[in-house]
Amino acid sequence: MVATLDDTKRSAIAIKLADMKAIQNLIIENEEQLIRQVNDQEIAQRLRDFLEDDRKNLGVLETVIGQYGIQAEPDNTVTQMVQKIRELQQSSELSVYEKVFQHELLKHQQVMTGLTIHKAGQKVGADVLLAIGPLNTVNFENRAHQEQLKGVLEILGVRELTGQEADQGIWARVQDAMAAVSGVVGSAVTQNTDKKDMNIQDVIRLDHNKVNTLFTELLASQNPQKIQEYFGQIYKDLSAHAEAEEQVVYPRVRPFYGQNETQELFDEQAEMKKMLAEIQGINPSNMDQFKGKIKQLMDAVGDHIRQEESTMFAAIRNNLNTQQSEQLATEFKAAKTQIQQKQGVVSSK
Numbered sequence: 001m002v003a004t005l006d007d008t009k010r011s012a013i014a015i016k017l018a019d020m021k022a023i024q025n026l027i028i029e030n031e032e033q034l035i036r037q038v039n040d041q042e043i044a045q046r047l048r049d050f051l052e053d054d055r056k057n058l059g060v061l062e063t064v065i066g067q068y069g070i071q072a073e074p075d076n077t078v079t080q081m082v083q084k085i086r087e088l089q090q091s092s093e094l095s096v097y098e099k100v101f102q103h104e105l106l107k108h109q110q111v112m113t114g115l116t117i118h119k120a121g122q123k124v125g126a127d128v129l130l131a132i133g134p135l136n137t138v139n140f141e142n143r144a145h146q147e148q149l150k151g152v153l154e155i156l157g158v159r160e161l162t163g164q165e166a167d168q169g170i171w172a173r174v175q176d177a178m179a180a181v182s183g184v185v186g187s188a189v190t191q192n193t194d195k196k197d198m199n200i201q202d203v204i205r206l207d208h209n210k211v212n213t214l215f216t217e218l219l220a221s222q223n224p225q226k227i228q229e230y231f232g233q234i235y236k237d238l239s240a241h242a243e244a245e246e247q248v249v250y251p252r253v254r255p256f257y258g259q260n261e262t263q264e265l266f267d268e269q270a271e272m273k274k275m276l277a278e279i280q281g282i283n284p285s286n287m288d289q290f291k292g293k294i295k296q297l298m299d300a301v302g303d304h305i306r307q308e309e310s311t312m313f314a315a316i317r318n319n320l321n322t323q324q325s326e327q328l329a330t331e332f333k334a335a336k337t338q339i340q341q342k343q344g345v346v347s348s349k
C-alpha cells in the first residue's frame, strides 16, 4: 500500500475516532445504570433522553468512521481508562452523585475530543471534513447534555451533603445555558438529518461525494507528497466502496435492475480497479503523467456514478420499500467496515 508521512495524520485522527466510539459505549452503559439507581423522576427522565440521543450518536459515530475510511483501535490509555471507570461505576464505592460527577467528566472528554477532531480535520483536507461532518451533531448534543448534568450534579450534591433540596430555578438556568450553546453551535444542528435513518441511496451518495472531493483536492495540489496522500485515500475508499457494492448491493438489485445493466456495473468496476493498480505504479513526481491518469480515472468513475445515481437508484426506489432500503444500507456499511478492517487496522503502538 502507498504510505506517506501524511498518512500519519490521517491515522492519528482515526485513532481519536475509535477513542470516541469506546467512550460512547461506556457513556451508554453508565446511563443505563444511572437510570436504575437515581431516585428522582425529573433526573431519570433526562437520563432516558440522553440515552436515546447517545444510542443514536453511536450509530452516527460508526457511520463517520466508515466514511472516514480508516478503521483503528482506540489508544491503549483510553481502553484502560474505560475499563477502570466501568469498574468504578459498577461498584458500590461511589455514591450516585459521584457517579454522575464522573459521567459529566466523560461527556466533557467526549466533547473536547470531538471538537479537536474537527479542528484537526480542517488541517488535513476537505475530504476529511466532509467525512466527519455529522460529528457536529454529536458534539452539540454532548454539550447540551453537559449543561444538564451540571444541574443534576447541583441537585444531587446538595441532597447528599445537606439532606435538603437545592434552590429552585436550577432547570431554568440549565435551559438558558443550553440556549446559549445552541446559539453558538445551532446552525450545525438545525439542518440535522440524522433523526431519520439513512437508506442505501444516501449512504452510497455520501461515498460518491467524498471521492469527488478527493479527486478535486488531488488535482488542485502541486505537492507530490500531498498527491500521494490523496491517491492513497482514493485507492482505499474506491476499493472498499466497490467491493461492498459487489458483495451486497449489486446482487440485491440484479433481479429488478436487470442482468445486463448490473453486469455493466461489475465490468466498469473491474476496469476501475485496473486503473487504480496502474496509477499505483506511477511516481507522483511525474506530475503530468500522474494527473493525466487520475483524470481518466475520474472520468470513468464519474460515468459509473451517474449510472448508479440515475437508473440504479430509480430501480431501488421503485422496488424496495423504506425498511428494505434502510436494511440494505446497514448491510452495506457492515460490509464496508469489514473490508476496511482487512485494508489494515491502525493501532497506536
Ligand SMILES: [Fe+2]
Pocket: 242, 245, 265, 269, 304, 308
Ligand atoms: Fe459502483
Ligand SMILES: [Fe+2]
Pocket: 204, 208, 241, 245, 305, 308
Ligand atoms: Fe457506487
